[in-house]
Amino acid sequence: xxAVLSVATTxxxxxxxxxxxxxxxxxxxxxEFFTGKVWAPLFAQxxxxxxxxxxxxxxxxxxxxxxxxxxGLLSAVFLSEYSRPRVRAFLxxxxxxxxxxxxxxxxxxxxxxxxPLLAKLWLFGEPPGIFNAASAGIVMGIxxxxxxxxxxxxxxxxVPQALRNGAYALGSSRLQVSTRVVIPAAxxxxxxxxxxxxxxxxxxxxxxxxxxxxxxxxxxxxADAMQTMTAFIAAAGIGDQPIGSVGYQxxxxxxxxxxxxxxxxxxISIRLVRKYREVYx
Amino acid sequence: xxPPDASPGDLSSLQRxxxxxxxxxxxxxxxxxxxxxxxxxxxxxxxxVQVFVTGSPRLNGDLLNRFPSSLPSRAGARSAIFGTIxxxxxxxxxxxxxxxxxxxxxxxxxxxxxxxxRLIEVNIQNLAAVPSxxxxxxxxxxxxxxxxxxxxxxxxxxxTLSLLVLPIVIIASREAIRAVPGSIRLASLALGAxxxxxxSRQVLPSAVPGIATGTILxxxxxxxxxxxxxxxxxxxxxxxxxxxxxxxxxxLPIQIFNWISRPQDEFRVxxxxxxxxxxxxxxxxxxxxxxxxxxFQRKW
Amino acid sequence: xxxxxxxxxxxVKPSAQSxxxxxxxxxxxxxEAKSQRPLQIEVVAPSSRHPADxxxxxxxxxxxxxxxxxxxxxxxxxxxxFRNRITALIGPSGCGKSTLLRCLNRMNDLVPGASVExxxxxxxxxxxxxxxxxxxxxxxxxxxxxxxNPFPKSIFDNVAFGPRVLGMKGNLDEVVERxxxxxxxxxxxxxxxxxxxxGLSGGQQQRLCIARAVALEPxxxxxxxxxxxxxxxxxxxxxxxxxELKKDFSIVIVTHNMQQAARAADMTAFLTVDIGQGDSRTGxxxxxxxxxxxxxxxxxxxxxxxxxxxxx
Numbered sequence: 001x002x003a004v005l006s007v008a009t010t011x012x013x014x015x016x017x018x019x020x021x022x023x024x025x026x027x028x029x030x031x032e033f034f035t036g037k038v039w040a041p042l043f044a045q046x047x048x049x050x051x052x053x054x055x056x057x058x059x060x061x062x063x064x065x066x067x068x069x070x071x072g073l074l075s076a077v078f079l080s081e082y083s084r085p086r087v088r089a090f091l092x093x094x095x096x097x098x099x100x101x102x103x104x105x106x107x108x109x110x111x112x113x114x115x116p117l118l119a120k121l122w123l124f125g126e127p128p129g130i131f132n133a134a135s136a137g138i139v140m141g142i143x144x145x146x147x148x149x150x151x152x153x154x155x156x157x158x159v160p161q162a163l164r165n166g167a168y169a170l171g172s173s174r175l176q177v178s179t180r181v182v183i184p185a186a187x188x189x190x191x192x193x194x195x196x197x198x199x200x201x202x203x204x205x206x207x208x209x210x211x212x213x214x215x216x217x218x219x220x221x222x223a224d225a226m227q228t229m230t231a232f233i234a235a236a237g238i239g240d241q242p243i244g245s246v247g248y249q250x251x252x253x254x255x256x257x258x259x260x261x262x263x264x265x266x267x268i269s270i271r272l273v274r275k276y277r278e279v280y281x
Numbered sequence: 282x283x284p285p286d287a288s289p290g291d292l293s294s295l296q297r298x299x300x301x302x303x304x305x306x307x308x309x310x311x312x313x314x315x316x317x318x319x320x321x322x323x324x325x326x327x328x329x330v331q332v333f334v335t336g337s338p339r340l341n342g343d344l345l346n347r348f349p350s351s352l353p354s355r356a357g358a359r360s361a362i363f364g365t366i367x368x369x370x371x372x373x374x375x376x377x378x379x380x381x382x383x384x385x386x387x388x389x390x391x392x393x394x395x396x397x398x399r400l401i402e403v404n405i406q407n408l409a410a411v412p413s414x415x416x417x418x419x420x421x422x423x424x425x426x427x428x429x430x431x432x433x434x435x436x437x438x439x440x441t442l443s444l445l446v447l448p449i450v451i452i453a454s455r456e457a458i459r460a461v462p463g464s465i466r467l468a469s470l471a472l473g474a475x476x477x478x479x480x481s482r483q484v485l486p487s488a489v490p491g492i493a494t495g496t497i498l499x500x501x502x503x504x505x506x507x508x509x510x511x512x513x514x515x516x517x518x519x520x521x522x523x524x525x526x527x528x529x530x531x532x533l534p535i536q537i538f539n540w541i542s543r544p545q546d547e548f549r550v551x552x553x554x555x556x557x558x559x560x561x562x563x564x565x566x567x568x569x570x571x572x573x574x575x576x577f578q579r580k581w
Numbered sequence: 582x583x584x585x586x587x588x589x590x591x592x593v594k595p596s597a598q599s600x601x602x603x604x605x606x607x608x609x610x611x612x613e614a615k616s617q618r619p620l621q622i623e624v625v626a627p628s629s630r631h632p633a634d635x636x637x638x639x640x641x642x643x644x645x646x647x648x649x650x651x652x653x654x655x656x657x658x659x660x661x662x663f664r665n666r667i668t669a670l671i672g673p674s675g676c677g678k679s680t681l682l683r684c685l686n687r688m689n690d691l692v693p694g695a696s697v698e699x700x701x702x703x704x705x706x707x708x709x710x711x712x713x714x715x716x717x718x719x720x721x722x723x724x725x726x727x728x729x730n731p732f733p734k735s736i737f738d739n740v741a742f743g744p745r746v747l748g749m750k751g752n753l754d755e756v757v758e759r760x761x762x763x764x765x766x767x768x769x770x771x772x773x774x775x776x777x778x779x780g781l782s783g784g785q786q787q788r789l790c791i792a793r794a795v796a797l798e799p800x801x802x803x804x805x806x807x808x809x810x811x812x813x814x815x816x817x818x819x820x821x822x823x824x825e826l827k828k829d830f831s832i833v834i835v836t837h838n839m840q841q842a843a844r845a846a847d848m849t850a851f852l853t854v855d856i857g858q859g860d861s862r863t864g865x866x867x868x869x870x871x872x873x874x875x876x877x878x879x880x881x882x883x884x885x886x887x888x889x890x891x892x893x
Binding site: 069070071072074075077078080091093094095097098100101102103104105106107108109111112113140145173175179196199202203204205206209210230233234237238251252258261262263265266267270 | 297303306307310313314315316317318320321322324326327328331332335355376403407410411412413414415417418421422501504505506507508511512516534537538541542549552554556559560563571
Binding site for chain 2: 748
């Protein structure tokens with residue numbers, strides 16, 4: 001019966017989201033929700049286009065990926081192919097340390113350290129203000145590095161040594177073995193790791209709430225402040241919305257969008273992991 | 282087309298003869314790898330240093346003894362610290378039995394080919410990937426306002442967090458139980474013990490270190506969570522220690538968030554100090570988990 | 582006791598005294614054991630069989646030992662390997678044949694804790710000299726492994742891997758076709774070069790691995806029990822293949838199948854396991870000669886015991 005609880009939880013999430021979501025969409029058309037470009041649900045003249053929230057989520061996730069994929073992959077290659085066991089025993093827990101830091105702390109770091117730094121180093125266009133997408137994205141990327149690195153390294157370690165030996169016997173250098181044999185062989189696992197990183201980035205709340213600001217803004221300029229889906233939900237939830245009000249329902253509408261999005265991403269990653277396990281019967 | 286180097290008589294080709302391009306490529310790759318690691322390490326160090334330096338002026342007893350106030354010089358985190366203790370304690374009580382029960386069921390009793398069991402497994406994996414704030418929405422809808430009407434209380438917050446970390450406990454416990462070799466189970470059953478006796482007397486005791494480690498990791502995740510609790514009303518101005526499960530509350534991460542959102546610089550210092558406290562607690566918990574794992578890990 | 586190799590020696594010099602010494606290495610005191618090296622026969626062959634000059638040396642091993650963490654897996658190995666011949670290393674399990682083979686293309690470098698002593702001369706040059714690059718060595722001396730290990734890529738990409746690593750771009754079709762023809766696989770796969778290599782049978786995969794090695798046009802091909810994971814028909818095909826390949830390459834093969842060595846190899850080296858102090862196992866060379874000699878009139882008792890199946 002305990003296990004059934006987990007099923008119950010999923011059902012509960014779906015159900016709890018569904019009710020208010022449906023009534024929300026009854027009042028505000030689906031069309032406007034998904035195509036409208038202005039998100040101002042709590043204003044007197046409420047507008048309900050969710051695109052600004054989605055674009056913010058996408059942009060910040062993109063920045064995070066631009067940081068965490070190279071750093072994560074290169075770290076994984078180093079750990080798996082180049083480092084000695086003693087070094088690895090020291091580095092892997094270090095990466096885990098990064099993973100254990102609470103997101104609110106990362107938010108603090110983004111706001112008080114990265115933002116001013118970026119303002120000083122910004123090279124093109126207007127320097128970003130205190131709240132901007134770039135510092136949130138960069139710090140989020142750093143937060144996700146352990147996830148990507150650890151899972152990629154597992155995937156690479158699973159590549160049989162016989163393949164590496166075959167490549168070495170053909171006169172390959174370590175670099176060539178790593179890039180031409182190991183990474184392609186571990187590719188499904190690596191992609192699964194990245195997809196998991198995406199799902200974490202999309203669902204992350206505190207960093208963006210603190211560092212990216214609370215103004216919905218349909219923009220792809222990383223120097224701008226903007227509000228993601230998660231940040232909106234948090235902001236709306238902090239203020240007490242009367243039950244049943246449209247404001248209250250927006251929480252659920254955006255929440256549903258978020259839930260469905262991450263569910264899809266997660267299902268893709270599970271399929272990929274299964275596929276990479278099949279390659280080595 | 283003969284490959285350029287392979288002329289058997291040309292022995293000089295055995296010597297180091299990398300073209301410039303290759304050398305640059307190799308050096309570039311190596312520096313990229315080390316650079317990545319360095320970046321991650323630097324970020325970690327910068328974060329810790331910055332937090333510590335910023336927060337050190339206020340790292341004193343006031344933090345523990347005073348309650349939040351709109352005057353930074355008089356503010357402390359007493360309510361948040363005790364709130365955290367209350368909430369995490371309750372989480373431990375609720376999610377460990379449930380998680381363990383689920384793990385035992387899945388590993389020992391469930392037939393792996395039944396569709397409903399596989400559904401449960403997939404389900405748990407999905408739940409582990411759901412954004413934390415969605416759990417907050419769930420808590421809001423069901424526990425605070427909805428059917429259970431618990432209000433903005435410690436119990437509501439703890440239950441929500443329990444649901445959040447339940448997958449972690451289940452997965453870790455399953456691994457621990459799975460690691461106990463089947464031969465031990467068989468031996469116990471062959472001596473006439475029932476399945477439950479086998480589990481309670483043989484399997485579980487051997488799996489305790491793994492289960493404990495998993496629990497500690499789950500709890501340390503729960504301590505750092507802020508997003509779901511935002512939706513549950515933990516961000517209100519709480520100036521008292523929780524009086525019971527039905528009491529309003531706040532937790533350390535939320536208090537940190539609160540202080541970060543204030544404009545005055547003094548509050549930044551307070552936030553950093555509170556972060557140091559939080560990180561120390563986390564470090565201690567993770568250290569405990571690692572120690573447990575190393576000390577009691579049995580190699581079968 | 583151990584006669585130094587001379588370039589054009591044509592005499593067989595078994596060391597009679599060392600034969601008796603070998604019988605009880607454990608009895609001899611440490612000083613004596615050291616001076617009484619276990620039996621080694623430095624063989625070239627009687628002049629009646631092989632005119633001295635016709636046999637160019639590819640490898641010369643002198644006192645080669647390989648240690649894993651201090652314990653010698655093989656010790657005191659000295660013999661020559663000749664060009665365009667198939668040389669077989671046989672012996673019971675654990676006598677270090679594969680370890681010895683790996684010395685020849687510096688694959689032992691990849692094994693942590695392994696150290697190689699003695700001299701391995703490849704065409705007169707010290708393979709382990711500090712200025713020698715192991716990666717370059719392996720482009721001249723290829724290896725085929727016991728269990729076929731094609732890459733999870735297409736058949737074409739497997740064979741083309743070596744040339745691509747060398748930096749060859751452009752049209753590799755010719756190279757791939759030629760290599761597959763030389764390893765007797767072309768006809769079976771010519772219509773499906775882009776198909777994944779994993780779809781081939783075990784014997785085909787092994788021939789693919791041979792094609793892969795051949796594509797680099799190496800000087801020597803080392804084979805570590807290439808047929809032990811294969812069925813008899815595939816084994817036979819690969820043995821035929823080896824006969825063809827030796828026209829262009831020198832082949833050194835490790836095999837635990839004596840009949841294979843007798844059938845296919847020109848020269849055979851027999852190694853045995855020495856159980857030393859503390860239960861350590863060290864491989865040593867017992868006899869090295871033309872296969873016809875080893876398998877019909879072996880000079881050492883141990884060789885004879887092994888061949889007739891009395892032990893091993």
